Amino acid sequence: MKVPATEKRPLILVTNDDGIEAKGVHELVKMIEDLGDIVVVAPDSPRSGQSSALSVGIPLRLNLIEHYRNISFYRTNGTPVDCVKLSMNQLFDRRPDLLLSGINHGSNSGVSIVYSGTMGAALEGCIIGIPSIGFSLTSHEPDADFSPCREIVRESCKKVLEKGLPPSVCLNINIPAIPRPKGARICRQAQGYWTEEYDHRIDPHGKDYYWLTGRFMNLEPENEDTDEWALAHGYISIVPCTCDQTAYSAIPEINDLLSLE
Amino acid sequence: MKVPATEKRPLILVTNDDGIEAKGVHELVKMIEDLGDIVVVAPDSPRSGQSSALSVGIPLRLNLIEHYRNISFYRTNGTPVDCVKLSMNQLFDRRPDLLLSGINHGSNSGVSIVYSGTMGAALEGCIIGIPSIGFSLTSHEPDADFSPCREIVRESCKKVLEKGLPPSVCLNINIPAIPRPKGARICRQAQGYWTEEYDHRIDPHGKDYYWLTGRFMNLEPENEDTDEWALAHGYISIVPCTCDQTAYSAIPEINDLLSLE
Numbered sequence: 001m002k003v004p005a006t007e008k009r010p011l012i013l014v015t016n017d018d019g020i021e022a023k024g025v026h027e028l029v030k031m032i033e034d035l036g037d038i039v040v041v042a043p044d045s046p047r048s049g050q051s052s053a054l055s056v057g058i059p060l061r062l063n064l065i066e067h068y069r070n071i072s073f074y075r076t077n078g079t080p081v082d083c084v085k086l087s088m089n090q091l092f093d094r095r096p097d098l099l100l101s102g103i104n105h106g107s108n109s110g111v112s113i114v115y116s117g118t119m120g121a122a123l124e125g126c127i128i129g130i131p132s133i134g135f136s137l138t139s140h141e142p143d144a145d146f147s148p149c150r151e152i153v154r155e156s157c158k159k160v161l162e163k164g165l166p167p168s169v170c171l172n173i174n175i176p177a178i179p180r181p182k183g184a185r186i187c188r189q190a191q192g193y194w195t196e197e198y199d200h201r202i203d204p205h206g207k208d209y210y211w212l213t214g215r216f217m218n219l220e221p222e223n224e225d226t227d228e229w230a231l232a233h234g235y236i237s238i239v240p241c242t243c244d245q246t247a248y249s250a251i252p253e254i255n256d257l258l259s260l261e
Numbered sequence: 262m263k264v265p266a267t268e269k270r271p272l273i274l275v276t277n278d279d280g281i282e283a284k285g286v287h288e289l290v291k292m293i294e295d296l297g298d299i300v301v302v303a304p305d306s307p308r309s310g311q312s313s314a315l316s317v318g319i320p321l322r323l324n325l326i327e328h329y330r331n332i333s334f335y336r337t338n339g340t341p342v343d344c345v346k347l348s349m350n351q352l353f354d355r356r357p358d359l360l361l362s363g364i365n366h367g368s369n370s371g372v373s374i375v376y377s378g379t380m381g382a383a384l385e386g387c388i389i390g391i392p393s394i395g396f397s398l399t400s401h402e403p404d405a406d407f408s409p410c411r412e413i414v415r416e417s418c419k420k421v422l423e424k425g426l427p428p429s430v431c432l433n434i435n436i437p438a439i440p441r442p443k444g445a446r447i448c449r450q451a452q453g454y455w456t457e458e459y460d461h462r463i464d465p466h467g468k469d470y471y472w473l474t475g476r477f478m479n480l481e482p483e484n485e486d487t488d489e490w491a492l493a494h495g496y497i498s499i500v501p502c503t504c505d506q507t508a509y510s511a512i513p514e515i516n517d518l519l520s521l522e
Binding site: 046048049050051052053054055056057059060061062079081082085086088089090111113114115120123127128129155156159160163165166168169171184186188189191193194196197198200201207208209210211212214238239240241242243244245246247248250251253254255257258259 | 307309310311312313314315316317318320321322323340342343346347349350351372374375376381384388389390416417420421424426427429430432445447449450452454455457458459461462468469470471472473475499500501502503504505506507508509511512514515516518519520
């Protein structure tokens, strides 16, 4: 089951959170198939909102479902992070040179990165030292047009394959679903939150249940250095993300607050 | 179903990822029951490793299962983040003054914060502006002795109720499972990763399956400012964590790497 190492060509691991049948991951593969040997390992069904969740209570399956030329497709019953961990353990003789996650159907900008399975997989790659990029298109349509992604996907992959990424940093790239994005901007994650809204219903047995809905509340819509601003104004947003969640700048204040020093 | 607002007493939301029946959450409630009105909203079964996952494909349930004095216990079929979001939407007339998650059975130090449902809930509180703390004891025993946690739980809760926390910052507090921790240290998250190890088995039908195992690899065991060092040396670790994953210091390098400027 091991993927043979061909030393001359980059090895690219691809995953997503919309599942192996989603259009976005197949479009992504088409955009990069000349850049290396491609191994796709994706969930068997949608795993949106899975963040960095991993499966501790169920055994995982990993099945090769298709192989042609330089591309293999594997399916798992796990989360996006499971896909990365399990494929690293079972499929590779060497570390992939690049991990790509997506292209997600729907944006992962602002605080959505926290919940995003797409970015969960990219952060996992980052943690284990693979240069990693998450791609998302701001359209939830199953049959969305991914062509606005093509140029940034190829350009960013080629540059990251050539130069790598800084330690503990991965990229969160969101592409506006418009025919011609104006260009790409390096941004920070916009501050905001999702409103807690639930569609409250009564089941046929008279019991309450709740469907998650909600809207993103952008707390800084005017700030031009944020990803939300870039997307709202027709630009591709690129946010460098870290897997180190330490709030370094708060350390002195917390020391003072808890009176430890 | 709304929790009445008693203006004079703090309102404290408690959740966890080990489930409503875990000893840790009940011990936590006992430690703080004199500090305010307590509302526990916890998953109906263990949700370890759920990170910031939320339920988008299933409807949620929320049921009051016990109420006495100033304490209510609710059960959901969701993740820790679902517990926070759903209770914010359905239970409260006002924003809780404090969110506590735990006490987790097992540590959440180093990069484990990324996968931790305990810290997923604390980060959710942080995102929506509630001062939030995650507590974890470095013992997975179902009947662990939580008494080493008591002093830091009470002290940190009292101080955070009094002074709040900086915006976008929550606390990740890990307590060593030893009779007398030496004291508490403000730390940063140790750099490291979990090895991808899987227990590969064959099912009765001849098909492969894989159980997640693995060990934490600490890349900097000698560095005294990390949470892993503190715990290994008998101290309580306190890591201020941010919900902003932007790698600010990498922005110039990424600009240069992608040649956007």
